[in-house]
Amino acid sequence: MARQIISTPDAPAAIGPYSQAVKVGNQVFLSGQIGLDPVSMQLADGVEAQAVRVFDNLKAVAAAAGGGFADVVKINIYLTDLANFGVVNEIMTRYFAEPYPARATVGVRELPRGALVEADLVLVLD
Numbered sequence: 001m002a003r004q005i006i007s008t009p010d011a012p013a014a015i016g017p018y019s020q021a022v023k024v025g026n027q028v029f030l031s032g033q034i035g036l037d038p039v040s041m042q043l044a045d046g047v048e049a050q051a052v053r054v055f056d057n058l059k060a061v062a063a064a065a066g067g068g069f070a071d072v073v074k075i076n077i078y079l080t081d082l083a084n085f086g087v088v089n090e091i092m093t094r095y096f097a098e099p100y101p102a103r104a105t106v107g108v109r110e111l112p113r114g115a116l117v118e119a120d121l122v123l124v125l126d
């Protein structure tokens with residue numbers, strides 16, 4: 001099946017050898033986003049601002065692929081401190097409505113650029 005590389009200036013450029021997203025048929029696989037500003041490429045301060053930026057970045061990439069958060073079937077969230085679980089849950093509810101996508105949240109030792117939170121998505125477009 002043909003693969004389409006998704007690229008948008010409305011989300012941070014890749015900081016390594018990956019694409020912002022890859023579309024295969026009606027499925028879209030988004031790379032992990034950390035809380036980088038797409039223009040300055042600077043990390044937001046603190047977990048709340050970083051989580052907001054993560055979801056804004058993911059939303060921009062999803063839009064560039066022709067989708068939105070209503071199309072998300074799976075989200076993976078990575079936290080360097082699971083004490084931030086509640087904060088990230090609350091911020092996620094600002095972006096997602098029920099029925100929520102499937103999700104995994106895992107604690108990790110470190111994330112790129114010293115980020116506190118990273119998330120990636122899978123979308124299925126109708």
Ligand SMILES: C=C(N)C(=O)O
Pocket residue numbers: 015016018031032033034112
């Ligand atoms: C930020 C990333 N998605 C990465 O380094 O893989």
